[in-house]
Amino acid sequence: MNRGLIRKFENLIQLRGACRQLRTLSYRKVYRAQWKPVQSSAHPVWSVLLYPQCWQKDKLISIALLQHRHLATKEETKKKKKKVPLTKGEVEIRQKMTIKELARAMGKDIDHIYEALLYTDIDHGSLEPDSILHEDHIKLIVKKSGMKYKSAKLKEEKERENTDAVKRPPADPAVLTPRPPVVTILGHVDHGKTTLLDSLRKTQVASMEAGGITQHIGAFLVHLPSGEKITFLDTPGHAAFSAMRARGTHVTDIVILVVAAEDGVMQQTIESIQHAKNAGVPLILAINKCDKPEADPERVKKELLAHDVVCEEFGGDVQAVNISALKGENLMVLAEATVALAEMLELKADSTGLVEGTVIESRKDKGKGPVTTAIIQRGTLRKGCVLVAGKTWAKVRFMFDENGKAVDAASPGIPVEIMGWKEVPSAGDEILEVESEQRAHEVLAWRNYVEQQEKMKRDVEVIEAKQKEHRMEYEKKQKEFAHLTWRQRKAVLYKANKHLMFSKPKERTEIDENVLSLIVKGDVDGSVETILNILDSYDADSECKLDIIHFGMGDISETDITLAEAFNGVVFGFSVKANESIKQLAAKKGIKIKLHNIIYKLIEDLKDELNSRLPPSVVENTIGEASVLNVFSVTVGKNKVPVAGCRVQKGLLDKKMKFKLIRNRDVIWKGSLSSLKHHKDDVQVIKTGMDCGLSLDKHIEFNIGDEIICYEEKEIQQTTSWDPGF
Numbered sequence: 001m002n003r004g005l006i007r008k009f010e011n012l013i014q015l016r017g018a019c020r021q022l023r024t025l026s027y028r029k030v031y032r033a034q035w036k037p038v039q040s041s042a043h044p045v046w047s048v049l050l051y052p053q054c055w056q057k058d059k060l061i062s063i064a065l066l067q068h069r070h071l072a073t074k075e076e077t078k079k080k081k082k083k084v085p086l087t088k089g090e091v092e093i094r095q096k097m098t099i100k101e102l103a104r105a106m107g108k109d110i111d112h113i114y115e116a117l118l119y120t121d122i123d124h125g126s127l128e129p130d131s132i133l134h135e136d137h138i139k140l141i142v143k144k145s146g147m148k149y150k151s152a153k154l155k156e157e158k159e160r161e162n163t164d165a166v167k168r169p170p171a172d173p174a175v176l177t178p179r180p181p182v183v184t185i186l187g188h189v190d191h192g193k194t195t196l197l198d199s200l201r202k203t204q205v206a207s208m209e210a211g212g213i214t215q216h217i218g219a220f221l222v223h224l225p226s227g228e229k230i231t232f233l234d235t236p237g238h239a240a241f242s243a244m245r246a247r248g249t250h251v252t253d254i255v256i257l258v259v260a261a262e263d264g265v266m267q268q269t270i271e272s273i274q275h276a277k278n279a280g281v282p283l284i285l286a287i288n289k290c291d292k293p294e295a296d297p298e299r300v301k302k303e304l305l306a307h308d309v310v311c312e313e314f315g316g317d318v319q320a321v322n323i324s325a326l327k328g329e330n331l332m333v334l335a336e337a338t339v340a341l342a343e344m345l346e347l348k349a350d351s352t353g354l355v356e357g358t359v360i361e362s363r364k365d366k367g368k369g370p371v372t373t374a375i376i377q378r379g380t381l382r383k384g385c386v387l388v389a390g391k392t393w394a395k396v397r398f399m400f401d402e403n404g405k406a407v408d409a410a411s412p413g414i415p416v417e418i419m420g421w422k423e424v425p426s427a428g429d430e431i432l433e434v435e436s437e438q439r440a441h442e443v444l445a446w447r448n449y450v451e452q453q454e455k456m457k458r459d460v461e462v463i464e465a466k467q468k469e470h471r472m473e474y475e476k477k478q479k480e481f482a483h484l485t486w487r488q489r490k491a492v493l494y495k496a497n498k499h500l501m502f503s504k505p506k507e508r509t510e511i512d513e514n515v516l517s518l519i520v521k522g523d524v525d526g527s528v529e530t531i532l533n534i535l536d537s538y539d540a541d542s543e544c545k546l547d548i549i550h551f552g553m554g555d556i557s558e559t560d561i562t563l564a565e566a567f568n569g570v571v572f573g574f575s576v577k578a579n580e581s582i583k584q585l586a587a588k589k590g591i592k593i594k595l596h597n598i599i600y601k602l603i604e605d606l607k608d609e610l611n612s613r614l615p616p617s618v619v620e621n622t623i624g625e626a627s628v629l630n631v632f633s634v635t636v637g638k639n640k641v642p643v644a645g646c647r648v649q650k651g652l653l654d655k656k657m658k659f660k661l662i663r664n665r666d667v668i669w670k671g672s673l674s675s676l677k678h679h680k681d682d683v684q685v686i687k688t689g690m691d692c693g694l695s696l697d698k699h700i701e702f703n704i705g706d707e708i709i710c711y712e713e714k715e716i717q718q719t720t721s722w723d724p725g726f
Contacts, residue, residue: 091142092152093135100129102138106145116141119478136471160449163442165388165432168378171350179349179413180221180229181342182251182375184281186272187258192288196258196325197222197232200335219360219373219415220402225332228339231375231415233360251358251375252279254341256334257309258286261295261322265303273307282345283309284319284337291324349412355379355433359389360415362424363524364553368398370421374431381410381418381433386440389431391447392423393440424553427525514544516613517569518606519560520551527574528553534603540722544613556582556593564591570609574602603724610722616715624651624710626692631702634695641674643695644702653686653694653710661700662707671697 091106103110110129117127120137133141142149185193200222222230233252255276259269276283285304287297301311301320310316319337323330356378365371372389385396397420399407410416425431434440481492518535522528528551538546549567550560556571556578564571564586571578571586573595578586586593594609596602630645646653653659655676661669676683677693686692694708 090148090150093138093142093149094152095135096132097138098130098132099127102133102141106142106147108145112145113141116144119144136474160446163446164450165434165439165443167356167430167432168353171353171378175350175352176348177351179347179351179411180231181253181338181345181347182231182233182413183254183256183338184233184252185256185258186275188260188263188266188268188272191258191260191263191266191269192325193258196256196286196288196323196331196334199325199328199331200232219375221415222335224335224339226336226339228335229413230335230338230342231413233415251360251377252281253345253347254284254338255281256284256286256338258288258325259300259304260289261287261297261300262289262292264296264300265307270307273304273309277308282317282341284334284341285309285311285321286334287320287322288325290322291327291329297322347413350378351380351411353379354435355381355385355387355431357381357431359425359427359429359431361427361524361526362421362553364424366555368419370394370424372418372421372425373415374418375415376410376412378412379433380412381416382408386434386437387418387431388434388440388443389421389425390429391444391451392421392425393434393437393444394418394421395437396420424525427529514613514615515547516544516610517547517549517564517567519549519564519569519571521556521560521571521573521576522551522553523575525553530599531572531574531602534724537724538722540610540720543718543720543722544610546610555579556595558582558585561586561589561591565589570594572596572602572606574599607720607722610720611717614718614720617718619714619716620711621714622651622709622711623657624653624686624688625649626653626686626708626710628702628704628706628708629691631704641695642699642701643693644706644708645691645693646708647691648686648688650688651710652688653692653708655684657710657712659696660709660711661696661702662709663703663705668706669696669698669700673697 093102093105097105099110099113103113106112114127117137120140122133122137139149185197187193197220220232222232224230255272257269257272257276259265273283285301287300289295290297297320301314304311305314309318311318311320313320319341321330321334321337323334325331355376357374357376359372359374361373363371370392381396381399383396383399387394387396396418399410399419400417401407402415402417404417407416432443434443481488484492520528520531520535522531532548532551535546535548547567547569549569550563555576556573560571561582563569570592571594573593575597576595578593578595583593592609594602594605596605626646626648628644628646631642632645633640633642635641653676655673659671659673660667673694674697675693675695676686678686678690683692
C-alpha cells in the first residue's frame, strides 16, 4: 500500500477522534456557558476539515485540551459560588432585588429567573443580571417556581430612649398652698358674658371687640373688694368657637353659665352645659338681663331642668343668681357664690419646683414675636425659665399681665402672657419647664421622632393598601392574557400603552373656575383653628371645590400674595392687617384680599365668593303656548316643507324667541322658526286666540295635537348649598 495513502488514513483516524472529543465537550451543560471554538489566528478550525494533512496529532489534541480547560475553569468558578440554603422552600425577599440577587436567594441559575419572567409584562430585551425587579414581579417569580416567600426583616433599630418631658408626681399635701380659682364664663352669643366680666373688672372689654362679640379667649385676674382673687376665662359664645369653649373648660375649676332672662336656653347654652359635664366641672347659673321688662328667670330655671341643671330651689346643687351685668346689679352676690364654691373645692397647688401650665391662646405679635397666654397650674414662672410646649420651646424673656404690665413671676392660677417662644405653640398645648436649653432640644427631638414614626406607620399602611390594589389589578390582567404567549401579551400591552409613551407631562394651561383656592390668616392660633373647623364642614365639592393652600398667623405678607397668584386664590384675613404696599401688590396682580373682624361676616363673604365661582343656571321662561290643529306642506323650490296650522292658547308666539315641539309630553325638537304667517302674511308676533301657520328650521313632520312652546332662556346665578350652621 502506498505510504501516502497510509498517512492520509492515519490523519483521518486522528481527526475523527478529535471531533468526537469536541462533540462531547460541546454537549456538556455547564450553567449558561456555551461552547465557543477557540480558533487559532493562523489555522482556523475550518482549515482542519479542509486540509487535515497540514495538522499534526499534537496540535489537534492541544485544541481539544485548550477548550476543555476553558470550560472547566468556568465550571469550577460556578461551583465555588455558594448557594443560599432555603428553609422549607421559603425565599426571603425584599421590596427591590436584582435578578442576580433573586437567583442567589432562590438557589437557582439566572436562566430560571429569565424563564419565569416570561409570565410577566416586563420587557425582556432590556433586562440584565443587575436589573432591579419590584416586589410584585419578585413574588410572582417565586410562586411560579413552586416556592413560598417571606419578607426580609428590616434591621431592627436600636430602641431609642424616651427623652420626653412629663409632669411631676403629685406633690406632698404639706407643701400645697391656696390658689385663685379659674372660672370660665360660658353661654350663648350676646347673652352678656363679656359685659359681666367687664363690670367685674371695671374696664371696657366688650367695646374693644369687633361687633361687641368676643372672638378670643380672654384670661383676666379680678381682684374683689374682699381681697379674694379670681381668674376668669371669657370664651366666645358664637357657634363658630365651639373648640375654644371646650378648651376653656379643661383648665377651669368652676363654670359660670350665663343665660339671658328674656331669651332662655339657646343652642350654645346647651353646648356649654355639655362641655362642663364632660370636664366634670361644677356650675353656677347667672341669669342675666333681669332688669328688662320681658325677663322671666323662673322660665330659664325650668328650661334648664330638661338638661339636668337643677337649681337649689328645686332640690339640686346649682346656685342661681339673678343679675344685670350692664347695671352691675347682684355682681358681688355672684362673686361671693363663686368664692364660696371655690372654698368648698379646697383649691390648692404646689408653687415650688418646675412649672406646669396650659396654653390658652397663642399669636404672632409684630413687635414681640410668638406670644402665648397661659394659665400656670404648678410651680412659679420667672424670667429665664426654659419651657417646652408641643413641638416648640421658649426661654422666657418677658411676662405680662392682662393689662400689658410686665410682671416678674406668675404663681399657680394666675394668667400670664409669655414672650420668648421660638415658634407659636398650639392653643391647648401643655407647658412644661425643663432644666436647660439642651434638655429642651432633647424633648423636641423625641417628640419629632415619635411624630415621624407615626407618620411612617400611616404611610406603610397606605402603601400596603395601594400595593394590594395594584396586585389585584395585575392578577386580573394576567387572567385576561393567560391564553396568549408572552410575545402576544407584550404586543397587546404595547398597543394599550402606546399613547402614554409619547405623551408629554400635562402643563397647567388654565385654572379651573370651579375651584376656590384660599389663603387663611388669623391674629391668633384659636381664630385660625376656628375658621379651619368651619371650612372642614364644607360639603359642596360637587358645586365648587374648596382648596386651602395655606394658613397661618400674622398680617398679610408678600408670600401670601405670591401664593394666591400661583393658585388663582383669594386671601382671607381675620383680625389682621395688610399694609399699603401689600394692597398695591395685590391690586397689581389681581388678587383679592378680604379682611374681617367678625367671624360670621367672613363666612358670608366666603359664601359670596363661592357663589361667584358657580356657573349660572339657565332657566326657561315660557312666553306662549300653541296647539297644532292641522298639518300640511308647501313646496319651496324642489323641497316640500311641513307646515303646522296652530292656534295660540296662552301668551304669545314671538318669532325672535326660541321654540320647542312637544309630543306626548316629550320634547321632540328645540330651535327657532323659519317662518311665521297669519293669513298668508309674514308676522313677528301672534297673540292669544289667533291662528297661524309656522314651519321649523329643521325638517320635522307635525302631528295633530302637538304643542308648540315659545320661551326665552335666562341665566340665574346659583348659590352654594353649603350651610356652615350659623
